Amino acid sequence: MRRLYLSVTLIFWLLVTAFWAGSLWLPPAEKSAAIAIDKSITLTELAKHTAPENCWVAIRGNVYDLSVYLPEHPSQPDILLPWCGKEATEAYNTKTKGRPHSPYADELLVKYRVGILASGKP
Amino acid sequence: MILRNLSIPLLIVTCTVSLIWWAFPEGLSTARTLGIVLGWAGCGLLLASLLLMLRETWLAQRLGGLERMYQWHHWTGTTAYVVLLAHPLVLAADVWPDSRLLAWQTLSPFSQGWPIWAGWLSLLFLMLGLAATFIMRIPYQIWRLLHFGLGVGVLLGLVHLVLLGISDPVLPILGLAVSFLGWRLIRDDFGLAARPYVVGSVKSVAEGIVEISLKPLADPTAITPGQFVLVAFLGPTFRDCGEFHPFTVSSIGANHEICIAVKALGDCTRHIQSVEPGTMVRVHGAFGTFLADRPPTPQLWVAGGIGIMPFLALLRAGPVNQPTTLLYLYRTEVDAAFLHELQVIAKGDQLLSLKALATGDKAPDLDSLLPDTQGFLNYECYLCGPPGMVAAFRKDLHNRGVTPHQIHFEKFEFR
Numbered sequence: 001m002r003r004l005y006l007s008v009t010l011i012f013w014l015l016v017t018a019f020w021a022g023s024l025w026l027p028p029a030e031k032s033a034a035i036a037i038d039k040s041i042t043l044t045e046l047a048k049h050t051a052p053e054n055c056w057v058a059i060r061g062n063v064y065d066l067s068v069y070l071p072e073h074p075s076q077p078d079i080l081l082p083w084c085g086k087e088a089t090e091a092y093n094t095k096t097k098g099r100p101h102s103p104y105a106d107e108l109l110v111k112y113r114v115g116i117l118a119s120g121k122p
Numbered sequence: 123m124i125l126r127n128l129s130i131p132l133l134i135v136t137c138t139v140s141l142i143w144w145a146f147p148e149g150l151s152t153a154r155t156l157g158i159v160l161g162w163a164g165c166g167l168l169l170a171s172l173l174l175m176l177r178e179t180w181l182a183q184r185l186g187g188l189e190r191m192y193q194w195h196h197w198t199g200t201t202a203y204v205v206l207l208a209h210p211l212v213l214a215a216d217v218w219p220d221s222r223l224l225a226w227q228t229l230s231p232f233s234q235g236w237p238i239w240a241g242w243l244s245l246l247f248l249m250l251g252l253a254a255t256f257i258m259r260i261p262y263q264i265w266r267l268l269h270f271g272l273g274v275g276v277l278l279g280l281v282h283l284v285l286l287g288i289s290d291p292v293l294p295i296l297g298l299a300v301s302f303l304g305w306r307l308i309r310d311d312f313g314l315a316a317r318p319y320v321v322g323s324v325k326s327v328a329e330g331i332v333e334i335s336l337k338p339l340a341d342p343t344a345i346t347p348g349q350f351v352l353v354a355f356l357g358p359t360f361r362d363c364g365e366f367h368p369f370t371v372s373s374i375g376a377n378h379e380i381c382i383a384v385k386a387l388g389d390c391t392r393h394i395q396s397v398e399p400g401t402m403v404r405v406h407g408a409f410g411t412f413l414a415d416r417p418p419t420p421q422l423w424v425a426g427g428i429g430i431m432p433f434l435a436l437l438r439a440g441p442v443n444q445p446t447t448l449l450y451l452y453r454t455e456v457d458a459a460f461l462h463e464l465q466v467i468a469k470g471d472q473l474l475s476l477k478a479l480a481t482g483d484k485a486p487d488l489d490s491l492l493p494d495t496q497g498f499l500n501y502e503c504y505l506c507g508p509p510g511m512v513a514a515f516r517k518d519l520h521n522r523g524v525t526p527h528q529i530h531f532e533k534f535e536f537r
Contacts, residue, residue, distance in 0.1 A: 001200050002256040009249060012207040016229060019214050023226030071149040074237075075287025102235040104227040111220065 039115035043087070046117070050085035056114065058087040064112040087117070126186045130174065130194045133185075138166030144291060157212035160205045165283075167202035168276045169295060171195050172302035177310040177352065179344075179407060187411040189532050196255075199272065203248050206279070210241065237285035240278050247275030262388070266365075273303045313354060313366065316404035317343055321355075322379060323399055328459035330386040331428065332395050333372060335379055336403055342378035343405055345371055347435035348413030352406040353382060355397055366406055367391070370431035372460075373438045380405075383459065385428045412506070412532045419502055420445040422492075424515050426507020427452050433506070434460055441471045447501075450478040451486055451511070485510070488518045499523050505531040 041056075041063045049056035055067045066080070073080050083091055092101055141162045147155050174185070174195035182188045210229055218225040231238040254260060254268030276299055283292040309315040322335040336353075343351060352366035367390065369382035386392040412432055421444055423433050430450055436442075448468070452458045461478055468476035479491065492498070503519055505512045512531050519529055 001196065004200060004204070005252055005256050008204050008207055012211065015211050019211075019218075019222075019226045019229050022218070022222040025222075071147065072154060079287065102238070104224075104230075104238075107221075107224055107227050111224075 040118040041115040042118045046087075047085045052081060052084070055081070055084035057083050057085075058117045059089050059092045059109065061089075061117050062109075062113055063115045063117050064109055065114045066112055069108075069112055126184070129185050130190065133173070134167065134170045134194070134198055137170040138163050141166040141169075141291070141295075151216055153212055153216035157209055157216060160212060161209040164202045164206035164209060165279065165295065167198045167205070168279070169298060169302075171198040171202060172273070172276065172299055172306075174198065176302065176306055177406065177409070178315065179409065182409050188409040189411075199255075200252065203252055206245060206248065210245075237282055240282035240285055244275045244278035244282055247271045247278060251275060277303075310406070311365070313404045313406065316352070316354065316366070316406035317341065319380075319403040319405045321397055321399050321401040321403060324397055327383065329456045330392075330395070331383055331457075331459050332397075333381050333383045333459075334394075334397060335375075335381045336405060337377075337379050343380075343408055345374055345380060345408040346414070347371070347374065347439045348432040349408035349410040351380070351382070351408050354404045355394060356402050356404055365390075366404075367394075368409075370410075370428075370435070371408065372431045372434050374435065383428060383431050410532065412530065413504065416444075416504075417502055418444050419500055421447070422498055422501045422503045423448045424503070424505045424507065424511075425450050426511040427457060428459070429505075429507035429511075430460060430464075431506075433504075434464070437464070437467050437471075437474070442473050445473050445475075447475045447477065449491060450476065451481050451491075451507070452478075453482060454480050485514065488514060492518065492522075501528065503529045505529065 041058075043058075046056055046058055046063060049065070052070055053067055055070055056063055056065050058064075066084075070080060142159055145158070145162045147158050150158070174191045176191075177188060182191060185191050214225045214228040217228055231242045251268050251270075251272030254265050254271075260268075277296070280292055280296040280299060284296070318339040319336040320339055322337045324335075325333045327333045345351065348370075350368050350370045353369050354366045369384060371380050372383045373381040375381075384391050384394050386395050410432075413436055421442075423446060425433050425448065433448060448464070450458075450461070450464065452461075458478065458480070464476055464478070468474045477491070479486070498519065499522075501524065503515075503524060505515050516529055516531070520526070
């Protein structure tokens with residue numbers, strides 16, 4: 001067991017180091033991944049996407065299609081589902097418990113961005 | 123017997139599979155599903171491991187003995203560690219093809235806040251605690267403290283889940299984990315489960331070995347020959363190291379008075395050599411199945427040094443019922459505790475054959491000690507002594523065709 005412990009611990013730290021090193025040398029495609037999608041989405045259009053399989057959420061002026069991500073969200077589905085089709089910046093910033101989402105969550109959101117929320121338009 | 127052998131594996135499988143079944147994610151990628159399943163598997167294994175560290179006689183009886191529980195406790199703990207290390211790595215690997223940055227942020231606590239910090243702290247506590255377990259040369263007190271850190275690691279792992287927003291079924295599991303840790307601390311380490319005894323007499327039986335008789339002050343502990351008890355000496359004029367030590371019982375009197383033999387192997391046991399009659403003692407147990415359920419076939423008993431105690435307890439309780447060869451090995455004549463008494467018992471018991479030998483500092487020559495190459499095939503063999511001696515006899519007996527089922531031994535190892 002001693003040998004097993006030493007081997008898996010060493011492999012673990014080597015892989016953690018590899019993930020860290022991998023994040024430093026980003027391929028050009030990933031560096032430009034955050035290119036904005038400038039499609040303007042109104043609150044009315046946003047409100048049409050309320051189903052779990054068609055869930056759009058507006059956060060900090062952007063609109064995200066979270067349909068694919070919903071099953072991956074760590075907490076219970078009933079925490080996120082009520083925000084489908086709505087502006088959810090406050091809920092995102094506080095997680096309804098006064099705690100903000102992490103930078104990791106911000107990074108994760110980028111993948112699901114479908115446009116910007118049209119300001120002042122119904 | 124079969125049910126007793128299967129009890130611990132069944133417990134572990136039930137704990138682990140039920141958690142995975144309950145929390146099995148749907149509609150995710152294979153890697154993410156695997157990462158989540160690994161996390162829950164580690165959680166179930168750690169919960170089983172906590173249950174297996176409890177020192178309760180009724181639990182040990184149902185699960186096949188304390189030694190067996192401890193072997194499985196080590197196995198489940200180490201396996202949980204392996205799968206929990208894989209858990210974040212597999213989750214990071216899941217997003218690696220899409221984004222290397224996201225893969226690193228999946229792992230990095232600096233990107234994710236308290237939920238991931240709790241996960242990392244849990245892994246680091248487990249890492250340090252297991253390092254202490256596998257590095258045997260550190261002092262016992264430091265080992266104990268670091269091993270206690272494993273419990274903190276388990277709790278932090280559950281806090282990691284709560285902070286992620288997964289409260290069900292984590293809160294009941296957290297309650298169970300806290301209960302098991304508290305149970306172990308209060309009933310076992312603080313001695314609530316132990317019974318009060320008092321030292322009756324202290325007798326030197328060999329160099330660095332004393333035999334101490336203990337009289338019960340309340341309901342006595344139920345003990346059979348071959349079992350061991352956990353003993354703490356608690357003053358007020360005398361105190362040992364403030365913890366329970368395992369000692370094999372060397373005799374059980376009709377008035378429930380028991381004797382233990384203590385060999386000066388470390389600081390604590392050296393200090394116990396000077397204990398005086400009247401000292402208060404707490405006794406927890408009894409544990410051990412070493413000589414239980416012996417079949418009516420011829421037997422070979424091999425004892426090395428202080429390893430004579432379980433056999434002595436059995437012989438003091440009455441004559442043997444089957445042809446028995448007792449091979450008693452000790453370093454020098456002054457180390458041969460109870461040799462004269464054993465010779466007297468052997469002289470009066472026709473079924474018992476005693477071979478006693480001083481081996482010096484060299485490893486004993488097994489061929490000269492056990493010259494009959496075929497004669498032990500139908501024997502049940504019981505080994506008790508230093509790990510090196512037990513390993514050498516196991517190998518030798520195996521080479522002579524004795525099956526592993528016929529060889530019985532206890533490692534008597536509590537780290």
